[in-house]
Amino acid sequence: MKTSALALAALLLLPGTTFGAESTPESFGATFCKASLEDDMSPVEAALTPDLAKIIAEAEAKNAKIQAAAPDEKPPLGDGLPWRSWTDYADGCEVGDITEDAGKTLVEIRYSFTTSPDANYADHLVLIPATTGNDSWQLDDIKLIDRMTLRSVLAGAFDL
Known part of the structure; x- marks a missing residue:
């Protein structure tokens, strides 16, 4: 777990990291939308704060353990990470305010x-x-609808 989170955090410091190179919040949002529409959030994962990367790595490890214990049942993250409020595919995405x-x-x-x-x-x-001091941005959380956040959904997914 820690190794995965540390490795992900180290990626954030590499020059040329696709997402971390975004110089404005608007361009970060545009890249996020593109990743969401293409159903490939790997660029987003490369731009997480170390704390959020750790939380995600821990949630994925817990999810894998639950899946291994009950392979015929859908685990808490069976639909993937909750990058957006609804898992339904949205065919449009744009940056707002x-x-x-x-x-x-x-x-x-x-x-x-x-x-x-x-x-x-x-x-x-x-x-x-x-x-890194290079005018780039990192994702620390996502405020979802109904006063939920990415962090709170991940924490709540494993309340047993």
């Missing part, structure tokens, strides 16, 4: 559904400046 809150930058991510516009919603990326 960018605001500041308690020293963190919030980037609104607007999800849309062409065939069900009433289902559109927005989450907010919680970004902090990267510690």
